[in-house]
Amino acid sequence: MSKISSLFYALIIFLSLFLIVTNGSESYLQYFPTYCKNSSDCPRSMCFPFTNPKCVREKCVCI
Numbered sequence: 001m002s003k004i005s006s007l008f009y010a011l012i013i014f015l016s017l018f019l020i021v022t023n024g025s026e027s028y029l030q031y032f033p034t035y036c037k038n039s040s041d042c043p044r045s046m047c048f049p050f051t052n053p054k055c056v057r058e059k060c061v062c063i
């Protein structure tokens with residue numbers, strides 16, 4: 001019984017750390033495409049500083 005509870009606690013800690021790391025990083029946004037019709041549809045928050053979002057083949061790309 002104690003092994004199950006310690007496994008459960010370890011799983012919760014791992015999951016919370018994973019959520020914190022992925023939410024704190026903006027780089028994961030580059031892997032999920034944002035669809036667009038023109039460049040103004042692309043959110044500026046998806047790109048790193050000094051890069052601009054552009055609509056290329058109906059997907060937002062940081063250039």
